Amino acid sequence: MASGHRSILIAGAGATGLTAALELARRGHLPRIVDSDAGPVPLTESRALGINARTLTLLSPSRVTDTILQEAQQIQHFRIAAKGKVLADIDTTEVPGPYSAIHALAQGHTERLLLGKLSDYEIVPEWQTVVEAVSGDLSETKVTLKKLDGSVETADFDIVIAADGSHSTVREALGLGFPGQVLESSFYLADFRYAGPVDPSYAEISLFDPGMIGRLPVTRDVLRYISTLPDFESRIEHPAPIAERVWASDFRIHFRRAEVMAKGNVFLAGDAAHIHSPAGARGMNLGIEDACWLAWLISEGREQEYAVLRMPAVTTVLKQTHQLTSLITMKHPMAIAIRNLAVPVLLRIPAFRQKLLHGVSGYDTQSPPWIDGAL
Ligand SMILES: Cc1cc2nc3c(=O)[nH]c(=O)nc-3n(C[C@H](O)[C@H](O)[C@H](O)COP(=O)(O)OP(=O)(O)OC[C@H]3O[C@@H](n4cnc5c(N)ncnc54)[C@H](O)[C@@H]3O)c2cc1C
Structure with missing residues (x-):
């Protein structure tokens, strides 16, 4: 069967699920997307703020990037200070490519921009619809959905995308562990x-x-x-x-990742697959990246490659956010003194600064092959 005719369910209409729906829609698919909440994250309760250059690249074909750039604040400098003194001041625009390393936009805004673009394809999330159970064999997955009026629907899907956040019902129904640590x-x-x-x-x-x-x-x-x-x-x-x-x-803060990012035709993306510290502003960006890769692979009929292809990116981001978090949560006075001396010296070295900016931009993961000239 052509991939465009396969039935696809996306569980969760956060940034990851909405991106998956949009990237599939612009390639001719018509996924269903459900969410247990009544709507997107409230504008005043935004968790993710940072949108990195990789995300801007990934959302450029759908033109969401144009609208993000109109609304977001460009973070031009990143400063580190101690005792009222600036220890380091990094120019975040010093990165190759069309975008500076990071912009700030509240997650609720980003989700509304994704929703707006999705409505161009006449796809609207089914709000207040809960994924209650997932079962089935490796080729077809049976999902039970419960709606606000109490009605229950059970349907078979060729592909299920679990974008239902860190407490993922789908991941738990598949019996996949979420090992890791909590700080x-x-x-x-x-x-x-x-x-x-x-x-x-x-x-x-x-x-x-x-x-x-x-x-x-x-x-x-x-x-x-x-x-x-x-x-x-x-x-x-x-x-x-x-x-x-x-x-x-x-x-x-938890550092966790799913044992595997897919089982049969069920694919885990975003916080359902990995969670880590907000240091480095990578969480939502990594989820958006998962969603873009998965949509591309589904369109190519290569979705079984997803779990293996995404693992290096997840490993890189968990390592980077863990290192940054260790730096800012140090408790030993000697370690703190060494850090405060070493950080400004290291950040004066262009290669070190470039490496840091490369990571903050999100360019330390695999470049998307479907976007010409992407870094
Ligand atoms: C304080 C803080 C700051 C952060 N800062 C950043 C940052 O600057 N940059 C960044 O990239 N990331 C940041 N993050 C992380 C970011 O918020 C998450 O990584 C991001 O929200 C993950 O998106 P998601 O769509 O995968 O999951 P979620 O946003 O959790 O969305 C999951 C969706 O699934 C729905 N759902 C759950 N269960 C079900 C079910 N059974 N049936 C149907 N629907 C269901 C939920 O209602 C929800 O809408 C931060 C996080 C925190 C806590």
């Missing part, structure tokens, strides 16, 4: 809207002994602070009077 310490975040102008052009990490506070632009008047310190809000030096504390949250 001892918690992370805290708060988003503030300011009454006066703020500078959205840079991100900064302020190092303490121990701990850190990261400052990231969300919009032209909202900044996010993310920290390892429970009392971080009392340490923030606000750049303008606060108009509103928009959102606050705390979370533990």
Whole structure:
């Protein structure tokens, strides 16, 4: 059967599921996409902020990149500071290719832009529809869906894409493990809207002994602070009077990945397949990358190559985010002193700076062969 005629179900309409639907739709497929929630992530409760250059490349054929660039804040500089002194200032535009390393756009905005483009193909997620059970043999998968009105539908699909997040029902139904580790310490975040102008052009990490506070632009008047310190809000030096504390949250950091990213014709993508620290802003970007690769492979009739092809990218990102997280969560005073001395020296070395920017851009994973000239 031609791949365009195969029945495809996408479980989860987060950034990963929406991207999979869009990339399949623009290649002539008509997937169904369901989500247990009533709609996309609220604009004020955005988790992912960073959109890297690789994602902009991947979303350029669907033209979502054009709309992201209109709405996002370009992060032109990345600073590291300690005791009020800037230790390093990296120009994030110093990367090859058409895009700078990273832009900031709240995840809720990104999801709405993906939804808008998807509606051009007349595909709308079936909200408040829960994947309850998954069974079947290796060629056809039976899925039970429960809708808001209590009705239950059981249907067979040729392909199922599990983009249902870190607690994936599909992954659990397949009996796939999600081994890894959880960090001892918690992370805290708060988003503030300011009454006066703020500078959205840079991100900064302020190092303490121990701990850190990261400052990231969300919009032209909202900044996010993310920290390892429970009392971080009392340490923030606000750049303008606060108009509103928009959102606050705390979370533990896990590093996990599914034992395998596919079983039969069920494919795991995004947080359903791997989770890690937000250091490096890779989570949503890696999920979008999974979705783009999977859609391309399905269109080529090569989806059985997906699990093996994606593993190196997942390994690279888990390693990079683990290293960055170790740097910002150090507790031993001697290690902190060495780090604070070494980081500015290392970042003055062009090759080291380029390597860091290469990773932040997302260019350290395999380049998409279906996009001409992609890095
Ligand atoms: C504080 C924080 C900051 C972050 N910052 C960044 C960043 O800067 N850059 C970055 O790239 N990433 C970042 N991330 C990670 C990013 O938020 C996630 O990696 C991203 O949301 C994963 O997208 P996803 O679509 O795979 O999963 P999700 O966003 O979790 O979406 C899964 C969807 O599946 C639905 N669902 C779940 N179960 C079912 C079911 N049984 N049936 C139907 N639907 C179901 C859910 O309702 C949800 O809509 C951050 C995360 C945190 C916590």
